[in-house]
Amino acid sequence: MLLLLCLTLLTAAQGSASKVSGSGSTEVQFGGEAHFECTVDPAKGVRQVTWQRSFKDESIENLATFSSRFGQEVNAAYQGKVEFTRAALNSTSIRLRSVSWEDESCYICLFNMYPDGSKRKHTCLTVTGVSSVNTSTALLQKEEEELHAFSCSATGKPAPSIHWELPPDAAVDNQTETTTSRNSDGTFTSSRSVTLRAPPVWSGMVDCVLNQGTSGERRRRIRSGNLEEITKESSGSVSRSHLVVIATASCLALCLGAVAAAAALRCKSRSKMATPMAEEV
Known part of the structure; x- marks a missing residue:
């Protein structure tokens, strides 16, 4: 009889135990949005719902809370970054805006319940993609031939x-392989260049395609007209920028010479007019 009573009480306790289920983003492209949601059933005794994030050093930081008494509250450091998309004591969800490398972490939903204590669920987020792109172009003078470098x-x-x-x-004309270096924040920087031979007065463009064939594919168009640098490769050739400087300096010297000559002529003329005529005796 006692054994039957114990089994009955154990079954009842297990049947009344609240369970938390949750889901959310596990991988997001840099700059995108992450979504997390949790539900507790049954929700009897829930006093407050808290969203947290955990760090690699096992420290935990509160992001936002919801309770019947105080409503929705977002930690000041995360205002504009974290927002509730659903807020209730039995079900909650948040959105993480403009995801960056610093947002890579595990996110925890915590139901504070009385008298059972707390129930939680966590989802870990990985951030991938491209955070920045830099391009440049230059015109290379090689003997009688112009090369366009990108x-x-x-x-x-x-x-x-x-x-x-x-x-x-x-x-x-020449193309390098991709070189890669690792940065202190765990990201990588890849670089590549190509040099083209083109017809005279060519003003075409090339596309730099990043992560080709993936969901995170990006491309940046580079126009040859936006010259950032003109380089002289042949010792006997003079770059266009140098010719422009020489021509400008010559014109300026001629103009200054003409102005100086005119000023001298005016001074001489005034000097003659100012000299008094001698009286006849």
């Missing part, structure tokens, strides 16, 4: 791949 670098995680999409009216 470079592209990108920072992201995992290391971004770089491919070129080139115009049909230009030929490849």
